[in-house]
Amino acid sequence: MNAAKTASVIVALFTALTLAHAAFVDYRSGASDARAEAKQLNQMQYLQTRKFGIEWHSFLGECFRGKTRLAWTGSGMCAGVYELLVQMRGGPTRTRILALLAEPKNKLQLANELGIDWKAVDRHVEKMREFGLVQVAAIAGTCTVYVVTEKGKRALALASDCQKG
Numbered sequence: 001m002n003a004a005k006t007a008s009v010i011v012a013l014f015t016a017l018t019l020a021h022a023a024f025v026d027y028r029s030g031a032s033d034a035r036a037e038a039k040q041l042n043q044m045q046y047l048q049t050r051k052f053g054i055e056w057h058s059f060l061g062e063c064f065r066g067k068t069r070l071a072w073t074g075s076g077m078c079a080g081v082y083e084l085l086v087q088m089r090g091g092p093t094r095t096r097i098l099a100l101l102a103e104p105k106n107k108l109q110l111a112n113e114l115g116i117d118w119k120a121v122d123r124h125v126e127k128m129r130e131f132g133l134v135q136v137a138a139i140a141g142t143c144t145v146y147v148v149t150e151k152g153k154r155a156l157a158l159a160s161d162c163q164k165g
Contacts, residue, residue: 068162075154081131085159094124097134098156101148104137110146128152 072082085091085098093114100113107125111118125146128134133152138145148156 071161072158075158076151077155077158081133081155082158082162084127084131085155086162090124091159093120094128095156095159097121097124097128098148098152098159101134101146101152104145104147106143106145 068082069079072078085094093116096114097110100110105113107118107121110125111121114121125134129136129146132149133155134146135149136144137147
């Protein structure tokens with residue numbers, strides 16, 4: 001009986017210390033401020049800004065609405081292409097890749113001209129192929145040469161306008 005009381009007291013003390021530690025860590029890291037901001041924002045928008053790695057204030061100016069949406073949908077682009085080239089962190093790199101693919105190039109040539117790892121170029125090119133912005137021009141052994149599509153050229157022009165404005 002005495003051992004059961006001792007065990008319950010130990011569990012209660014451990015729980016209290018754990019909760020106090022968690023509150024202290026949240027206070028020191030500023031997590032309470034982030035939680036308050038998350039409550040003010042729409043939960044989905046908050047998660048998207050966390051996912052894309054962009055600041056909320058810059059996100060307000062770059063919404064897929066109004067004139068922006070009309071320009072993109074009028075050119076045959078969807079919201080996914082807009083996110084891929086404008087909102088996501090890798091958007092500027094992808095637009096540079098599209099600009100360089102005006103002439104056919106392989107991934108190694110792109111990596112050398114951009115100054116980034118060829119595996120990063122590989123991921124960007126594969127993502128753009130999923131959206132139909134880039135296509136394979138030629139395959140010679142293990143070397144694949146890519147070129148920008150007409151849809152990619154239109155998307156590049158629209159993305160350049162968004163990044164300037």
